[in-house]
Amino acid sequence: MKTYYVYMMSNYTNNVLYIGVTNDLVRRVAEHKAHVNDGFTAKYNCKKLVYFDDFENVEDAISREKQLKQWHRDWKNNLVAEMNPQWKDLAEEVGVDDEIIESVSEYYKSLKES
Secondary structure, eight states, X not given: OOOEEEEEEEOTTSOOEEEEEESOHXXXXXXXXXXXXXXXXXHTTOOEEEEEEEESSHHHHXXXXXXXXXXXXXXXXXXXXXXXXTOOOOHHHHTOOHHHHHHHHHHHHHHHHO
16 A cells, blocks of 8 residues: 655745655655755755655545645644644654665766766
8 A cells, every 4th residue: 555645845944835745755855855856945945844644545645735735824834833843854754864865866866967
């Protein structure tokens, strides 16, 4: 059975939030931390995993992602604070370490070179 995740990334001052959905939280967080994609999280330096929730059904995960993206910022802040009162980076807790980040970075670098 596959697991799907809705997650929030923030910058280190916690004034920017990115909400995404993935089927591989470790890989996706490592991609954000390595800035392998030129997008919102790279532009706003969102390298800190502050929230995640898991789902067994991809449609449920996508629905929750869309719902959260419509929420007011205060509601999102409260949701993060319920799970993560100090807004600490949860990446290590889910298995993301420097070795994985470097591996992801090298993989994407090799893709660009080929």
